[in-house]
Amino acid sequence: MTEQPIPAMLPLSPADIRGRRQWPLPKLADPNAPLLEVRDLKTHFRLGRAWVRAVDGVSFGLADGEALGIAGESACGKTTTALSMVQLLPGNGKIRGGSVELFGIDLVQKSERAMQRYRWREISMVFQGAMNALNPVIRVRDQIAEPIQYRLDQPEGAARQRAIDLLDMVGIPRKRADAYPHELSGGMRQRAMIAMALACDPAIVIGDEPTTALDVMVQAQILDLLERLRRDLGLSLILITHDLSVLAETCDRVLVMYAGRVAEEGPVRRIFTAPRHPYTRKLVGSFPNLHTDRRSLAVIQGQPPDLLTPPPGCRFAPRCDFAMPVCTEVVPPEVRFSDGVRVACHLFPTSDIATVGGSTLEGSTLGDMTQR
Amino acid sequence: MNGRYLLRKVTQAIVTIVAIVLLMFLLFRIMPGSPDRAVKRPNITIEQVQALKAQLGLDKPLVPDQLVTYVRSTLSGDLGYSFKFRGQPVTEVVADAIGPTVLLIGLGELIAIVVGLALGSLSGWRRGGLVDRVGNGVSLILYSMPYFVIGMPMIIIFAAGLHWFPTSGMTTSGGSSDAVSQLVDLGSHLVLPLVAVSLGLIGGYSILMRSSILETRAEDYITTARAKGLPDRRVLWTHAFPNALLPMVTWIAISLGYVIAGAITLEVVFNWPGIGTLTVEALDSRDYPLLQGIFLLIAVSVVVANLIADLVYGLLDPRVHA
Numbered sequence: 001m002t003e004q005p006i007p008a009m010l011p012l013s014p015a016d017i018r019g020r021r022q023w024p025l026p027k028l029a030d031p032n033a034p035l036l037e038v039r040d041l042k043t044h045f046r047l048g049r050a051w052v053r054a055v056d057g058v059s060f061g062l063a064d065g066e067a068l069g070i071a072g073e074s075a076c077g078k079t080t081t082a083l084s085m086v087q088l089l090p091g092n093g094k095i096r097g098g099s100v101e102l103f104g105i106d107l108v109q110k111s112e113r114a115m116q117r118y119r120w121r122e123i124s125m126v127f128q129g130a131m132n133a134l135n136p137v138i139r140v141r142d143q144i145a146e147p148i149q150y151r152l153d154q155p156e157g158a159a160r161q162r163a164i165d166l167l168d169m170v171g172i173p174r175k176r177a178d179a180y181p182h183e184l185s186g187g188m189r190q191r192a193m194i195a196m197a198l199a200c201d202p203a204i205v206i207g208d209e210p211t212t213a214l215d216v217m218v219q220a221q222i223l224d225l226l227e228r229l230r231r232d233l234g235l236s237l238i239l240i241t242h243d244l245s246v247l248a249e250t251c252d253r254v255l256v257m258y259a260g261r262v263a264e265e266g267p268v269r270r271i272f273t274a275p276r277h278p279y280t281r282k283l284v285g286s287f288p289n290l291h292t293d294r295r296s297l298a299v300i301q302g303q304p305p306d307l308l309t310p311p312p313g314c315r316f317a318p319r320c321d322f323a324m325p326v327c328t329e330v331v332p333p334e335v336r337f338s339d340g341v342r343v344a345c346h347l348f349p350t351s352d353i354a355t356v357g358g359s360t361l362e363g364s365t366l367g368d369m370t371q372r
Numbered sequence: 373m374n375g376r377y378l379l380r381k382v383t384q385a386i387v388t389i390v391a392i393v394l395l396m397f398l399l400f401r402i403m404p405g406s407p408d409r410a411v412k413r414p415n416i417t418i419e420q421v422q423a424l425k426a427q428l429g430l431d432k433p434l435v436p437d438q439l440v441t442y443v444r445s446t447l448s449g450d451l452g453y454s455f456k457f458r459g460q461p462v463t464e465v466v467a468d469a470i471g472p473t474v475l476l477i478g479l480g481e482l483i484a485i486v487v488g489l490a491l492g493s494l495s496g497w498r499r500g501g502l503v504d505r506v507g508n509g510v511s512l513i514l515y516s517m518p519y520f521v522i523g524m525p526m527i528i529i530f531a532a533g534l535h536w537f538p539t540s541g542m543t544t545s546g547g548s549s550d551a552v553s554q555l556v557d558l559g560s561h562l563v564l565p566l567v568a569v570s571l572g573l574i575g576g577y578s579i580l581m582r583s584s585i586l587e588t589r590a591e592d593y594i595t596t597a598r599a600k601g602l603p604d605r606r607v608l609w610t611h612a613f614p615n616a617l618l619p620m621v622t623w624i625a626i627s628l629g630y631v632i633a634g635a636i637t638l639e640v641v642f643n644w645p646g647i648g649t650l651t652v653e654a655l656d657s658r659d660y661p662l663l664q665g666i667f668l669l670i671a672v673s674v675v676v677a678n679l680i681a682d683l684v685y686g687l688l689d690p691r692v693h694a
Contacts (some may be wrong), residue, residue, distance in 0.1 A: 111515045116601040132591065135596070138614075
């Protein structure tokens, strides 16, 4: 994953981005380590005496200044993956394996107290529906100033001033800074939430469905804002959404999850133009496209599996058009392709990697798609 | 909160009080017995009764004459004269009892609110923890015990048995006249009933606050606050507590309305000279004017407490508007 190229449009190099940090790296950080490496993350939820395997062996990386999109249908483990990174799981959730390395520091090993030092200063979040994610009885400006004051030990006055500056930066007029959340529109609240996420100049911002509750026009404005902030500040972004069009516009790479596992991951253009995993193909095919017949939207038959007792082999096998006997028995290994895509599917045997040329495969998958 | 909200709430309160005054008039006319019968003696003549009726204005029609007289004198603060207390004005009798009740129940409420809300918050925040298991159990027991069940064992143990505190009353008759020893005397009389009333109220506050915190804890903004890396205490007291307090305000107001009414059983058990004890005495001796005065006071104080709750609510929750 380290070979992922940083898109040319970014004016800031990874070194630039680390150089621009306003706050020193965490004490134990290795300055040369990758920004984020999630390895074989397993987060399960206790249900009675059993475990629901919500996230079951997810790996991915994030480079400085990169935007990674995590896609997949509801309950496929996108949000659980994000919450695991900062250990904000609900009471019955537990990380049962794997690591989350930030600057080479494994966060999974951290105690709750130690973890508090990484939250927001290193990894901050923009939640869905900022009406509920903002405290209704505290002024927006004070909610933004709070982490600046308490996490960065800034005096109250300076923290407030920075909060107002941040609001200005995301397009909320200074005179609206002392509003309460209910006095702002949905789009404004989401802007305020973004300003809050930027308060401590974090290394990574995770957006969990940040535009889902908004209408299309406001959605576009918020995405533009995120894009601009990313360019100007060199933000490293993880965007979680079920809306593929959002990812296509904003992200460098896309990670497609299915039932708690990674189905496919790769550069955004490859995922959209040449999806390899049958699930990704269905997912891409199920979104309307301006250039094709709008009556031909693909539908994915069936339901995602019960994660209490997931199928032993590939979790998509029961819904897969290409399922082979091996799919229901053996967990498909990840196969990496030369164009930077990795796929977990038995259609792509490990021994074939060398022979897979992007073009031939591309042709066939596109052909499959258009037939559907 | 704005002026229009304030004006509307005050108007509502005034309308309610007027309605109460009118209802009270009706209620006491419906009740059996009348002042002329109360003074009846075996040798009294019809003429004497008629004269008394005329003197009291009872020969006039209920509406409008009696009603007008009643409303006019009620508004001017004349609530009539007590039968039991030898013709003392009702206002004076009631006024004498307000002080002890407000001192006891008011202080008890204050202690119970602070302790109950804190206990409930900690219980709910760490559901299933030590504080929750012990605190919630104790709260349920206290909540289900009437005042006299809490009070009587305390009298038996700490007053009758150990002689640490006096058994009843508010002062020792014939005690020293200097201010300090009077205060000490009052204090020692106050301890047992105060502990009893506080314990009795803590349970309810704690149980309600616990469930309110449990609800608030699941809100998205609590996850946001935790994601900010704030210490647990700050998330609880700055983010969860103020929101969990909102539904409590109404409950506190209803409870505070009865500060004036007093806890009847508690006051009787400790022979505390407050409104509760006075109510029982007035009922015992069919002292209707006194009872009417007490009812009016209780009703008005409940309305005022609710008005204050509405105003406090407006201050605590910025979403409350006109």
